[in-house]
Amino acid sequence: MLKIWGRRNSINVMKVLWVCEELALPFEQIDAGMQFGVVNTPEYAAMNPNRKVPTIDDDGFTLAESNTIVRYLAARHGREDLLPTDARARARIESWMDWASFSLAIAMTPLFWQLIRTPGNQRDPKVIAANATEAERCMRILDDQLAGQPHLAGEGFTLADVPAAAFVHRWLALPIERPALPRLEAYYRRMLERRGYRAHVAGPLS
Numbered sequence: 751m752l753k754i755w756g757r758r759n760s761i762n763v764m765k766v767l768w769v770c771e772e773l774a775l776p777f778e779q780i781d782a783g784m785q786f787g788v789v790n791t792p793e794y795a796a797m798n799p800n801r802k803v804p805t806i807d808d809d810g811f812t813l814a815e816s817n818t819i820v821r822y823l824a825a826r827h828g829r830e831d832l833l834p835t836d837a838r839a840r841a842r843i844e845s846w847m848d849w850a851s852f853s854l855a856i857a858m859t860p861l862f863w864q865l866i867r868t869p870g871n872q873r874d875p876k877v878i879a880a881n882a883t884e885a886e887r888c889m890r891i892l893d894d895q896l897a898g899q900p901h902l903a904g905e906g907f908t909l910a911d912v913p914a915a916a917f918v919h920r921w922l923a924l925p926i927e928r929p930a931l932p933r934l935e936a937y938y939r940r941m942l943e944r945r946g947y948r949a950h951v952a953g954p955l956s
């Protein structure tokens with residue numbers, strides 16, 4: 751059975767668990783990272799030298815990097831709807847995945863850590879303000895992209911939606927002031943119709 755190492759409150763682990771639900775794949779999840787340790791063992795480092803979560807073992811094939819893992823799983827299970835083989839259709843999807851990890855995450859990660867994982871008396875208001883502004887700018891990009899289409903890459907749900915929608919839940923759940931972004935909020939409600947998103951992504955922040 752597919753093994754997934756990673757604590758359930760890691761956004762990168764959430765993406766993998768969610769996609770397993772989309773693929774109806776059985777899996778064994780093993781707590782690892784932060785308070786669970788594991789990542790600093792030599793056995794784990796041999797699978798993932800970066801010592802981060804998630805890592806998977808699919809029948810002896812080990813793989814790190816959450817976006818790569820979800821692309822691998824979709825391809826391995828022939829899910830053209832989630833990740834087409836056509837070069838351009840696929841590139842559109844990957845572009846949104848990369849954007850979420852390299853632009854949206856750059857603002858969302860410090861914002862989330864400050865507001866959720868840092869004691870109130872140790873927070874830095876400047877870090878919060880700067881990243882809240884940048885996160886809002888990114889969320890407006892998503893809101894614009896959703897004009898006239900229900901998902902980020904067009905009509906259907908694809909892997910383009912996975913990293914971005916994981917951050918949308920966090921952004922909407924953070925104790926910050928937000929502008930009304932009706933298309934983004936409708937998108938969030940659409941994501942909530944998905945069992946895997948409800949089960950693995952849309953829980954309380956921790």
Ligand SMILES: N[C@@H](CCC(=O)N[C@@H](CS)C(=O)NCC(=O)O)C(=O)O
Nearest residue numbers: 760761762783784802803804815816
């Ligand atoms: N680019 C990597 C990033 C992995 C990463 O930074 N994971 C975080 C959790 S979201 C981590 O392992 N943090 C340290 C820990 O949990 O011990 C991926 O997408 O898998």
